[in-house]
Amino acid sequence: MNINATLLAQAVVMIVFVAICWRYVYPPILATMQEREKKISDGLEAAKKADDSLEEAKLAFDKELDKAKADAAEILEKANNRASQIVNDASSKAEAEAEKILTAAATNIENETNKAKEELRQQMSDIIIETTQKILGDEVSKEKHEAILKKAAEEL
């Protein structure tokens, strides 16, 4: 247990080992560890960013989807409106046409009736005059009693 030069030798040995560790061993290990630490934290950050952008994309997607749905609904409504308008237009047109046809038909009928009445009156007056002529002879002529006849015809 003597104290001797071993002490100095050990001090020198220690300084040599510390120097080796300081110069060659420690820095590369620490550098590697710090580099990896940085890489991991970068990776985590990137993952977080990716998550965020995914969330953002989801939100944008939802928004687009809602907009598309709204657009579709609007288009559908427009189309429905248009369709019903067309149907309405068509039916009103058809009604009008029908009305027109009916009116025309009614007018026609009336005209025909009038014509027929006129003809009938004419024939009747003719028959009456003829008959009267035959009964009364030449006393009664068509020309002479034109005015009376006309009046009678109108009253008929």
Added chain:
Amino acid sequence: MAKELTTESYIDHHLTNLTCGHVGMDESAGIYKSFWTCDPYMVDKMGFWAFHVDSLFWSVLLGGLFIFLFKKGMSKSTDSNTAPTGMQNFVEMCIEFVEDNVQSLFGSVKNTLIAPLALTVFVWILLMNLMDLVPVDFLPVLAGHIAYAVAGGSVDWITSPESFYFKVVPTTDPNITLGMAFAVFVLTIYYSITVKGLKNFVAELTLHPFGKWLIPVNFVLEMVNFIAKPISLGLRLFGNLYAGEMIFILIALMLFFSSIPIGVLGFGLHLVWALFHILIVALQAFIFMALTIAYLAMAHETEEH
């Protein structure tokens, strides 16, 4: 010269270093002989300039192992793209442990030497302390037999395997622990002077605690304080490991009683003590490291007095 194996010689053998030194002898006829030797009977004549070859051998070997492990463990995948495996995990765990400790004790002061120093001190001392867990007789007896087989004929003082001393645990040698404490002490002085400046350093040693009118008293008090740090640092480690080693030796001595119950008890005690000693091994390595960092941190603090 094979001594009879007694309790005393057994303990003695385990506590004696293989010491090599320079001897100068004035023999009776007036012939001055000067030579290097590792003869244990010459130890008294070697004076200060003797070396504990076994302690230094293990110290250098284990220091080299530390450098090798940490260099090798990292070199496989120095790029940061691959996940660390095996040895690299251990290396990084150690580095992180040391970095944490340096961070907590050193705070904001930037000194790139402190962490490598702390790492070296911690792992190296841990490895040296761990030699304590190798069965006490194994390596000394092996070394004795190898030395006797190799040099038994040519070296006059190796007369039997038992005459070759070989202490295995460097940290049970006060030279080793105090040597490391001394290196820390030198670094402390170096940083005290370079960081604080010589003036502040001297002021710290002389103007404290009693002001400038009692400079001699201050100096004596501060000097005791200053010197006590490295000595307590070295002796704490030495004391713990020496005591641990001593207990291993004493437990091993139970085999001398050549009775089976005591032998079994000795075996059990060995196991218990070895398990407990693992704690001391790691704890003392940690304490040495923490105090090294603390002393160097003190060297960086500039207090106003």
